[in-house]
Amino acid sequence: MRVDIVSIFPEYFAPLDLSLIGKARANGTLRLVVHDLRSWTHDVHRTVDDTPYGGGPGMVMRPEPWGEALDALAPPELTPPRLLVPSPAGVPFTQALAYELAAEPHLLFACGRYEGIDQRVLDHAATRMPVTEVSLGDYVLFGGEVAVLVILEAVTRLLPGVLGNAGSLEEESHAHGLLEAPMYTKPATWRGLDVPDVLRSGDHGRIARWRRDQALTRTGQRRPDLLAALDPQSLDKRDVTA
Ligand SMILES: COc1cccc(Cn2ccc3ccc(-c4cc(N)[nH]n4)cc32)c1
Numbered sequence: 001m002r003v004d005i006v007s008i009f010p011e012y013f014a015p016l017d018l019s020l021i022g023k024a025r026a027n028g029t030l031r032l033v034v035h036d037l038r039s040w041t042h043d044v045h046r047t048v049d050d051t052p053y054g055g056g057p058g059m060v061m062r063p064e065p066w067g068e069a070l071d072a073l074a075p076p077e078l079t080p081p082r083l084l085v086p087s088p089a090g091v092p093f094t095q096a097l098a099y100e101l102a103a104e105p106h107l108l109f110a111c112g113r114y115e116g117i118d119q120r121v122l123d124h125a126a127t128r129m130p131v132t133e134v135s136l137g138d139y140v141l142f143g144g145e146v147a148v149l150v151i152l153e154a155v156t157r158l159l160p161g162v163l164g165n166a167g168s169l170e171e172e173s174h175a176h177g178l179l180e181a182p183m184y185t186k187p188a189t190w191r192g193l194d195v196p197d198v199l200r201s202g203d204h205g206r207i208a209r210w211r212r213d214q215a216l217t218r219t220g221q222r223r224p225d226l227l228a229a230l231d232p233q234s235l236d237k238r239d240v241t242a
Contacts, residue, residue, distance in 0.1 A: 001104065001159060003032040004081070005148055006066075006072045007111035008048055010017040010034045012145040020154065024162050026071055030151075049114050058115040066110065066121040080129035081106035085122060086147035088140050090133035093151060097134070101151070102158035109151075111144035177230050180224060181214035 007011060013034045016022070024030040038046040049059035069171065074081050082104045091097070101107060108129075125131050136147045157163055184195040198210045219227050 001030055001102075001155075002028060002081070002106040003109070003152065004107075005032070005034045005109045005111065006037050006069050006073070007143075007145055007148075008037050008113055009111075009143070009145055010036045012111075013107055013149070015149065016152065020162055021156050024156055024159060027161075028161050029161060030156055035069065035073070037065050037069055040065040040072070041187075052115065056115075056236045060115055061112055061117040061121075063118040063121045063124075066117060067124065070108070070110075070121070074125075074129055076128070078185070079106065081108040081129045083108045083110060083122075083125050083129050083147075085110045085112065085131065085133045086136070086141075086144035086151070086152065087112065087116065087133040090135035093134045093136055093147075093154075097160060098151070098154040101155045104161070107155075113143040113150055120141065145199065176215075177226055177234065178215040179218045179226070181211035181218070209217055 007013070016025070016032060016034075021030065021032075025032055037048055041047060048065055050062050050063055052058070052060045070083070074083070082101070084101070084107060086109075110121075122131050122133070128201070134147070134151065136150055141147060147198065153180055184199060188195050196210070201207065
């Protein structure tokens with residue numbers, strides 16, 4: 001997968017040299033390049049923002065540098081990338097969207113700052129590539145960089161070979177629409193607290209049922225919205241026994 005990120009704070013992405021994302025870049029699974037938006041400015045102050053039409057607080061990112069950046073990174077002769085623009089006004093970022101993005105050959109992230117990017121940048125881009133404004137949640141960040149780090153981590157871990165034990169992808173929370181069951185490791189007793197006996201029983205069928213029950217209980221308590229969204233078919237008959 002090819003990933004291009006455009007930001008006025010390229011140093012925000014230094015963490016992408018670390019850990020499993022760093023390994024995915026080193027082995028070619030992920031070809032990631034971070035670009036400084038100011039490379040596409042031409043004035044001595046390298047200006048990227050201006051006052052908003054219609055008044056209001058703060059500044060808006062000018063369209064010209066963005067237009068030139070997207071022209072350079074999504075040239076007409078190449079297959080267009082999918083443009084992702086973090087925004088409080090975006091569609092929710094979910095595990096389902098992460099799987100969708102993990103199947104894309106080329107992602108292009110536009111990191112806004114100030115009060116956002118001039119709308120015409122997104123409107124013009126949408127005439128030649130798929131554009132998705134995406135939100136991490138109902139809170140407001142300073143800009144798109146942190147959101148891109150989150151999205152990239154969620155997407156990269158779904159790429160083939162990135163996670164050592166692919167099984168963990170299958171079992172993890174949100175993969176089946178439920179929250180994960182509680183996890184334990186040694187020692188069996190810690191500060192007077194014991195690991196549930198079932199997990200030490202060696203009875204894998206019983207353990208799987210216990211984990212499923214725990215996941216259902218947790219999801220019902222913490223995320224009833226996820227439970228309501230579950231396809232009843234995915235709940236086997238044992239899930240509904242009293
Ligand atoms: C655009 O509307 C805005 C209104 C007030 C402030 C800001 C700040 N800001 C600039 C670029 C930017 C990109 C993403 C986000 C963001 C995403 C989520 N889930 N929360 N916050 C916030 C951003 C933007």
